[in-house]
Every structure is written in structure tokens, then in C-alpha cells.
Amino acid sequence: MAAARSVGMEAEVAALRGRFAAGGTRGAEWRAAQLRGILRMAAEAEAEVCRALHADLAKPYTESYIALVKSSCKFALKNLKKWMKPQKPLGVVLIISAWNYPFLLSIDPIIGAIAAGNAVVLKPSEVAPATSSLLAELLPRYVDGSCIKVVEGGVAETTTLLEQKWDKIFYTGNGKVGRIVMASAAKHLTPVVLELGGKCPVVVDSNVNLHVTAKRIAAGKWGCNNGQACISPDFIITTKSFAPKLLEALEKVLEKFYGRDPLRSSDLSRIVNSNHFNRLKKLMDDENVSDKIVFGGQRDEHQLKIAPTIFMDVPLDSGIMKEEIFGPLLPIITVDKIHESFALINSMTKPLAAYLFTKDSKLQEQYEAAISAGGMLVNDTAVHLTNQYLPFGGVGESGMGAYHGRFSFEAFSHKKAVLVRRFAGEAAARYPPYSPAKLKILRGVLKGNLGAMIQAILGFPRGK
Secondary structure: OHHHHHHHHHHHHHHHHHHHHOOOOOOHHHHHHHHHHHHHHHHHOHHHHHHHHHHHHOOOHHHHOHHHHHHHHHHHHHHHHHHHOOOEEOOEEEEEOOOOOOOHHHHHHHHHHHHOOOEEEEEOOOOOHHHHHHHHHHHHHHOOOOOEEEOOOOHHHHHHHHHOOOOEEEEEOOHHHHHHHHHHHHOOOOOEEEEOOOOEEEEEOOOOOHHHHHHHHHHHHOOOHHHOOOOOEEEEEEEOOOHHHHHHHHHHHHHHHHOOOHHHOOOOOOOOOHHHHHHHHHHHHOOOOHHHEEEOOOEEOOOOEEOOEEEEOOOOOOHHHHOOOOOOEEEEEEEOOOOHHHHHHHOOOOOOEEEEEOOOHHHHHHHHHHOOOOEEEEOOOOHHHHOOOOOEEOOHHHEEOEEOOHHHHHHOEEOOOOOOOOOOOOOHHHOOOOOHHHHHHHHHHHHOOHHHHHHHHOOOOOOO
16 A cells, blocks of 8 residues: 555656656746636635634634735735746745644745746645645646645655655644654755744733733734644743733733633634643643643633633743643743843743843843844734745744745745856966966965956966
8 A cells, every 4th residue: 555655656746847847837927827826716715715724723714814825926926027037946846734724834835836936746734634625626726736736645645755755845843743854855865944833932021011012922822823823922931020910911801802701712713633632731730830820721622622821930841841832821931030031041942933022122132132033023923924025934943944925935946056158268377287376376366366367367377
């Protein structure tokens, strides 16, 4: 079975290479036609996509983010010819997408791969089966199915895909699988983009607009798939004296957003499956953590829903502070002075995003200089990923490579250097037999010395 699957996949990839080699994906007209197809799909199938997202995650319509797909397509179409001038496509690329935003995180990289002139295989996440099935049905209706393929399946199919030779692999997901992807890519020296995650910190100074800060933290945490997002705030650091005020503000905002019984709110996504529900439940029930809950804590295993839950001063060596939470749990860690947050953040792996709320420009400058993160946002959370002019990607264990806007195009293309020379202007100094005089001229040329350059162009030293 596995052997047959591998042979079939080899044939599929070979067919895609044939289409790429024949130039089927390289013309601007072809690229633009595919992008317009995706734009039509996003418009015409929006209701179908929203239904699939709700089936997979009970995701609210507002959090479908189909508008971001449309925005990416329009941006690529507007800039396509300008981007194409200096760069060349890579070939046949593999995109493995994630379950938490299964439509956006599938289509957004495809836009960059198509714009750059590549043939594409998309492997949607099997953890979001309704969206995976819909993508397999929709894409062939709107794009060139001979150059853009969708492969559904689970671990076995993904393993078979990773056994093939690709010109680039783009993976969105967790670090454990990211290491598997990278190890598989290394066998063929295939370059990768890894969009991973990490524990994204939020540092809150005491001089902020408290109500706005609480709303923006809540929107980035629970308003982003109920915390199931790679850029979701993972924990807050603030001062001991300010923490009670921040907690009170968050409580008020959360009650306004989701009501007194958040488990009944249609604006709160459910946990994706029972495995992730039980993982989060285990973090909550840790004996070192369970008595630190200061807000929320309600859960409904039948509905796979967990309410927004806030903890105060959990132990730093507890499970909730050792792994990416990826759910609706938010610890608040207190320090005596806000600058102590820097050392705490830097003691952990580098996050995909780091957030700071402050009116202090000096603190902002120090934070920007001291903290290494994939991206950084001051006085808000999560919205930086909507900016087409900013690269989105990780650093260290939060990933490698970046995309969005032109950066997506560059992720799937190659800066090929081409130098064309005339036959005139021979520099005798570069050819044997070598001599001290030739070496002197060459050194001068490399240093940018104008006299040496003129001597080289005129063919000095002559006859030597």
C-alpha cells in the first residue's frame, strides 16, 4: 500500500515538473489568471468556506478572515509584473498547512507560490477535515489543476509527500512536526519555510490606557480562535502593583465580549478536538496551577469548549509556562519592576511575536533592542499579520523564513544572478604568468582604486 502510494505520488510530482519545465507556470498571464481564480473562489464560495470553518472549529464568521485572502490576491495582482522582473520561480513546491486557520493558512502561501510562477501541491490539515475536503473540491474549479494539486490525507500521506524531492517546502504548524519536515527536506537539500509558534509574551506597563489595553489583549487571545493561534498572547508580564487593575479590566472586557456564560457564546471558537481539549484540561488541573485560576475555568467536554481562563502567578516551571498553550488559558506573571520582564522572556525560546503596551518611548526602544522575536507589536496584538508590507515569520524555534506581500513572492522565488560582458576591455593583470606588477593592479582594483581600474581596463602591465 505504502509503496503504491509512493509510486503514485512520484508520478504526480513528475507530471508537475513536466508542466513547469514546459513553461506552463511562468508567464505573467498564467499567474494572474490563477490569482483571479482564487479571488473569485474567495468571493463566490465564502459561505461554503464559513460553514466548513464552523464545522471544524465552531469558528465565528468574523474570524474566517476570508477578507485577508482577497487582500493578498489583490496585492499580488497589483504588484505582479514589478515583482517578476528580477526574480525566477523555484519549480515545484509543497505547502503543508495548519488546522487552526485551515483556509487562510492554505491559500495565503499558495498566492505567493503562484505569483512566483511555481507548480504547487497543497496538503491541508486532516485535523480540520471539513475545510480540507472543501479545498480539494474548490481549488480545481478555480485554478489550473494540471499545475496546482491538493492532496488530502493524514500522517501516511504527508510522509509520502515528504519523501519526494521538492524545490521548496512551506510548513505551518508545531515545532515537533517542523523538525520532521526539516529532516526530510535535508535528504534532498530542499530549502524550507517553517511557520511555527512559541510562547508569545505581552508586557504591560502601568502607564497605559487600561480599557483599550484589555480589549486588544482579549481580541488577540480569545478573539483569535479562542487562543488557538500561533500569534496568540501566551502570557502577560506586569508589575505586582498593576496586576489587580489589569485583571479587573480584563474581567469587564471578557464579560462584555462573551457574556456571563461564555460557553454559550457563539463568538467563541471551540477547541479543535478531544486530544487538544484533554491537553488543555491537563494544564488547568495541574496541582501547581489549578489554585491560581482567578477568572473563568468553566469547560464543557461535550461541546469541546473552554471559557477564557486567567491565572495569576503560576510557577515558572509548571507545564503551562513550559509549552505553548495554544488555547484559552492566559497566565499573568508579576514582577517588581517592568524591566525584569526582559530577562524572563529571554530565558525562554524565541517567540513568533512579542507584544508591549506602554506610553514610555524609552521602554519601547529598550524592548525592541533586547527581545528577539519573529515580529513585534507595540500597543496592540496580532494585527501586524494583516500588513502586506511587513514580513511574517519566526526566528529560532518559532520558525524560519517569512511571507506576506512581496515576502511571499520572494519566499517562492530565486534571485538568480546574471552578468553579461562584452569582449572588449581585457584586463591582462588577471591572467598568468603572475607578477608583482599584476598583483599590485589587482589589489588596487579590489580596493576600488580608480588608477588601478584604469590601468586594468587599458591592459596594463603590457607584455608581462
